[in-house]
Amino acid sequence: MLVLNNTSAQPVIFLLTGIPGLRADQVWFSIPFCLLYVIALSGNSMILLVVFCEPSLHAPMYYFLSMLSATDLSLSLCTLSTTLGVLWLDAREINLNVCIAQMFFLHGFTFMESGVLLAMAFDRFVAICDPLRYTTILTNTRIAQIGVTVLIRNVAVMLPVVLFVKKLSFCSSLVLSHSYCYHVDLIQLSCSDNRINSILGLFALFSTTGFDCPCILLSYILIIRSVLSIASSEERQKAFNTCISHISAVAIFYIPLISLSLVHRYGRSAPPFIHTIMANVFLLIPPVLNPIIYSVKTKQIRKAIIKVLMQRQSHV
Known part of the structure; x- marks a missing residue:
């Protein structure tokens, strides 16, 4: 049996x-996949532009939205060339080496999206539960600190995995299961002991999405409790409406992630192409749908997009 490693003469x-x-x-x-990539790249670029x-x-809400769009844009670019x-x-x-680099950025940006969604949940929590202190809590400096913290966390958990x-x-046997490099897929092809790699992968998962998801859930429990204490039904509806876009973004990130995990664990009898299509769609659903959801549900974003498009058209 031929055994290869990263330091051998044969690549x-x-x-x-x-x-x-x-x-x-x-x-x-490739036609629908290409269309999805075009929508993801153009939609997130438009959000960043406006x-x-x-x-x-x-304002804080839109700064966090721009972080989400930048993450989605980067996540799409990670797999575009290979897919x-x-x-x-x-x-x-x-x-x-190229495979490991793609794996690092792919998982890193996935974990970063989870962190940004948590930051957006904190933004909604402060806006609804403590509106008078909103601008003093979420200053530009603090928003930048949150973004840097999320970035440092992802690099810190992914570096040991890569090393x-x-x-x-x-x-x-060096045939991967997807059109991109996935950590679990990669380590399963090794013929050396990969237990440490599996432990590091699980640690990276639980210290990012495994931490963020319960925190997002807790923030919405507190938000719902605060909103239900509001006497006016009109004010309650207005408060809930400000959360719809974020709840949708959380759902389209975590539901495909959980579904894909369940299919990998319990759907082994399913045809292999089902696993592959789901794995690719999971990476494309958030980047494609997030700009659409925020454009449709957020009046300020919708007005800004129309204004920018009209300005561009007038310059042509």
């Missing part, structure tokens, strides 16, 4: 997988 080359069992039809599958250009959107390369050109080969993956040795 470690993995083979990415497109749509298992449907290789002849991969070009057709928040940057429109002074009325220079479309496999589906369009059948370009399946990827070396270990221990580089120490693994790999056998002759």
Whole structure:
């Protein structure tokens, strides 16, 4: 058996997988995937543009939204080249170092999205439960500190994961299950002891999304309790309406994540292409839907987009 590692003279080359069992039809599958990438990239770029250009959107809620859009944009770019390369050109080969780099950014931006959603939940909590102190609590400095903290946390949990993956040795079977490099998928191909890698992966997961999700849930329990104490039904509805976009963003991030985990654990009898399509869709759903949800549900964003588009059109 051929054993390879990252320090051997012979480079470690993995083979990415497109749509298992449907290789002849991969070009057709690339069309909706390409469309989803275009929507994700253009939608999130538009959100970033309007928040940057429109002074009325220079407020904590929209700063956090721009962080979410930047994260979604980066997450889409992480898998764009390999996914479309496999589906369009059948370009399946990827070396270990590039694979590890993609894995680092892919998981890092996924964890960062979870952290930004928690920061947005804190923003809604302060806005509804302590509105008089909103501007003094969420200053520009504190928002920047929150963003830097989320970034540092993700780098801190992902660096050990990357360093221990580089120490693994790999056998002759180097076919990955997806069109991108996924940590669990990668370590399962190693022919050396990967228990530490599994523990580090679980630690990274539980210290990020495993921490953020209960905190988001707790913030909404407190928000609901605060809103129900408001006497006016009109004020209650107004308060809940400010949370709808964020609740939707949380749902489209965590529901596919949990569903994908359940399919991997309990849906082993399902055809392989179901796993692959779900894994790709999971990464594309939040970047595609978040800009649409915030554009439809947030009047200020919608007005700013129309204003920017009209200004661009007038300059043409």
